[in-house]
Amino acid sequence: xxxxxxxxxxxxxxxxxxxxxxxxPLLVLFxxxxxxxxxxxxxxxxxxxxxxxxxxxxxxxxxxxAATTTFFCLILAYPVAYFLATSxxxxxxxxxxxxxxxxxxxxxxxxxxxxxxxxLIQGNLAFYPFANSVIGMTYDFLPFMILPxxxxxEKLDPALIEAAKDLGAGDKETFLRITLPLSLPGVxxxxxxxxxxxxxxxxxxxxxxxxxxxxxxxxxxYFAADNWNGGSMIxxxxxxxxxxxxxxxxxxxxxxxxxxxxL
Amino acid sequence: MKKGYKWVFLxxxxxxxxxxxxxxxxxxxxxxxxxxxxxxxxxQNYINLFTTPELRNMIIGTFVLALVSATIATILGxxxxxxxxxxxxxxxxxxxxxNQIPVINADVVTGFSITILLVVVLKVxxxxxxxxxxxxxxLCAPFVxxxxxxxxxxMDSGLYEVALDLGATPARALRQIVFPxxxxxxxxxxxxxxxxxxxxxxxxxxxxPATFDTISTYVVNATKGSQTSTKTALWALATVIxxxxxxxxxxxxxxALRAQDxx
Numbered sequence: 070x071x072x073x074x075x076x077x078x079x080x081x082x083x084x085x086x087x088x089x090x091x092x093x094p095l096l097v098l099f100x101x102x103x104x105x106x107x108x109x110x111x112x113x114x115x116x117x118x119x120x121x122x123x124x125x126x127x128x129x130x131x132x133x134x135a136a137t138t139t140f141f142c143l144i145l146a147y148p149v150a151y152f153l154a155t156s157x158x159x160x161x162x163x164x165x166x167x168x169x170x171x172x173x174x175x176x177x178x179x180x181x182x183x184x185x186x187x188x189l190i191q192g193n194l195a196f197y198p199f200a201n202s203v204i205g206m207t208y209d210f211l212p213f214m215i216l217p218x219x220x221x222x223e224k225l226d227p228a229l230i231e232a233a234k235d236l237g238a239g240d241k242e243t244f245l246r247i248t249l250p251l252s253l254p255g256v257x258x259x260x261x262x263x264x265x266x267x268x269x270x271x272x273x274x275x276x277x278x279x280x281x282x283x284x285x286x287x288x289x290x291y292f293a294a295d296n297w298n299g300g301s302m303i304x305x306x307x308x309x310x311x312x313x314x315x316x317x318x319x320x321x322x323x324x325x326x327x328x329x330x331x332l
Numbered sequence: 333m334k335k336g337y338k339w340v341f342l343x344x345x346x347x348x349x350x351x352x353x354x355x356x357x358x359x360x361x362x363x364x365x366x367x368x369x370x371x372x373x374x375x376q377n378y379i380n381l382f383t384t385p386e387l388r389n390m391i392i393g394t395f396v397l398a399l400v401s402a403t404i405a406t407i408l409g410x411x412x413x414x415x416x417x418x419x420x421x422x423x424x425x426x427x428x429x430x431n432q433i434p435v436i437n438a439d440v441v442t443g444f445s446i447t448i449l450l451v452v453v454l455k456v457x458x459x460x461x462x463x464x465x466x467x468x469x470x471l472c473a474p475f476v477x478x479x480x481x482x483x484x485x486x487m488d489s490g491l492y493e494v495a496l497d498l499g500a501t502p503a504r505a506l507r508q509i510v511f512p513x514x515x516x517x518x519x520x521x522x523x524x525x526x527x528x529x530x531x532x533x534x535x536x537x538x539x540x541p542a543t544f545d546t547i548s549t550y551v552v553n554a555t556k557g558s559q560t561s562t563k564t565a566l567w568a569l570a571t572v573i574x575x576x577x578x579x580x581x582x583x584x585x586x587x588a589l590r591a592q593d594x595x
Contacts, residue, residue: 076506080415080427083408083473087430090470094445095433097453149345152338164342166585171349173577175531177551178570182352184555185359185367211349269438272533276555285440285534292444292538297452304441315436 095308101301114302124287124303131283134199135267138206139214142263143256145207146214150255151248154222165219172212180276183208187277194278202281205273210266214259221255222248261318265311284310353574360567365560377568380561387565394530394546401468402525408469409476409525410518414510416477417484428481431474443467443535451539463539468529475528476521483517484510 105111118124149168153161171179183205187194194201225248233243269285282290284307291300355367360378364371381387416427434442450456450463458464487510495505511518533548540549547569554562 076418076502077415077423079411079506080413080419083412083415083477084427084430086408086469086473087412087427090446090449090466091430091433094442094449097449098441098445101448145345145348148338148341152342156338162589163582163585166581167346168349170577170581171353173527173581174353174570174573175547175551177533177548177555178566178573179353181551181555181566182356182570185356186352188366189368208348208352211345265436265438269440269534271440272552276552285438288440288444292447297448300444301448304444307438307441311436311438311441 098301098304098308101298102305105298114298117299118302118306123282127282127284127287128306130281131268134202134206134283135264137199137203138210138267139260139264141203141207142211142214143259145211146218146259147256150215150218150222151252154219154225155248165215168215169212176209177272177276180205180209180273184277195280198274198279198281201277202274202279202283205277206263206267206270209270209273210263213262213266217258217262218252218255221252225251257318261315265314268310269307353570356567357571357574360564360571365564377564380565381568381572384562384565387562387569390545390550391547391569393544394548397464397468397546398526398529401465401472401529402522404465405469405472405525406476406518406522409473409521410480410514412473413477413480413484414506414514417481431477433474434470435474435478439471439532439534442470443538446470446535447538458539459541461541461544464536464541464544467535467539468532471532471535472525472528475524476518479521479524480514480517483514487513 102114103110103112105113153165153168158164184194187201187204191197191201229247229251230243233247238246268283271283271285271289274281274283274286284303287303288300288307291297291303359367361373361375362371363374363376412427412431416424419427446467447463450466451458456462491509491513492505495509496502500508530546531548532546533552536546537549537552540546545553551566554566
């Protein structure tokens with residue numbers, strides 16, 4: 070068969086690539102998650118996860134870390150984004166750049182820097198594993214929360230705010246009834262960009278001398294033990310959490326922008 | 333709210349983001365081995381950074397890997413976006429959904445699943461660099477696709493037809509009419525890919541050959557080790573990257589600001 074040159078055929082290499090390196094690995098993950106070492110179908114990987122207090126504990130601990138990190142990122146990022154987006158300064162686009170610039174620096178080097186400072190303050194990092202994890206994650210992910218919120222508020226039509234004021238709303242009421250609701254899509258994508266990585270980025274914990282486990286660390290420990298079946302089940306559970314979370318945080322507006330994507 | 337509070341708050345958040353890295357940068361110019369100890373000025377860390385073969389190879393390796401993966405990802409992702417854009421809605425949606433999987437998925441899961449497929453099932457040796465390269469391209473290509481797609485949508489589609497009517501072959505019309513219009517998307521896709529690859533830890537650690545390290549994997553291992561001369565040489569590396577990022581980001585922003593003024 071001869072393939073004629075048409076514009077849509079240009080996409081064939083990429084589609085093949087996606088099938089081989091995105092779809093196939095997920096199918097293999099499914100297969101391994103529901104089989105044992107000798108390839109027989111089994112549900113033990115699943116039941117093990119939900120009956121073992123350690124793995125269940127890790128799941129809840131990950132949620133706690135991720136929720137706390139998201140909370141702190143939000144209370145730091147929202148005011149920053151709001152002050153800058155509503156400021157009349159001409160240099161505000163440069164100032165916002167200062168806040169997001171750290172995300173271009175290799176994260177392991179940034180965490181190294183944070184570790185040195187925390188060690189100086191605390192002496193021994195092992196005393197506050199939870200607090201240090203949250204500080205590390207907040208430090209790492211804060212720019213990812215600031216940027217989408219800033220963009221959402223900046224896009225707001227100033228006429229809406231003037232209209233609210235003309236109609237007699239005070240500053241507080243304008244904020245609560247106009248700015249805040251309209252900035253929620255930005256908040257949602259910020260939450261998605263902080264919450265999920267906080268459940269999986271176990272290197273932040275490792276680097277801060279932390280012996281506690283999050284979901285990502287579980288995969289890493291199964292990997293180190295060559296336990297592909299157990300690791301696949303963890304990966305699958307994580308994938309399920311990610312899917313649910315993404316569906317919850319994706320707003321209708323974003324769907325339209327991407328041309329009706331499913332996710 | 334009082335104006336003063338705003339700036340105090342903004343400064344405090346900036347301090348949180350920059351204090352660790354600035355302190356690290358200052359200490360990189362001393363002979364001290366831990367932060368907080370006051371010692372003498374020294375350039376030894378910078379000399380070590382650029383003369384230790386292990387460190388030099390690791391840095392060169394990281395950048396070569398990033399450039400090679402970004403190049404492949406840019407070609408695949410751009411062709412994929414063009415193909416998808418000119419395909420039927422259904423096909424195009426299917427490609428976009430597949431493309432979205434690595435974007436929302438946790439890097440740990442992506443890295444783990446590619447490793448299982450390539451290394452465990454297909455027995456591809458990690459020493460061949462194929463799993464590593466495949467992993468990095470999988471990480472980057474979807475972002476190129478996402479960067480190019482909006483440019484295709486914004487493009488004046490009539491021009492392509494006009495070129496054909498004037499006797500251009502489809503290949504030539506694509507090269508001379510479509511490509512220049514999507515070029516900004518292609519470039520930002522390439523830059524994003526390079527940064528993603530430089531920053532990656534999770535995919536690298538699962539797929540890399542045992543003797544190869546990128547900045548991320550090297551730094552993470554070095555912080556656990558006790559070799560102080562490598563540890564402090566990495567402070568110098570962090571400083572160099574910090575300065576490079578500032579210069580590049582500021583240069584791009586100033587250029588963008590000037591372009592805005594001209595409009």
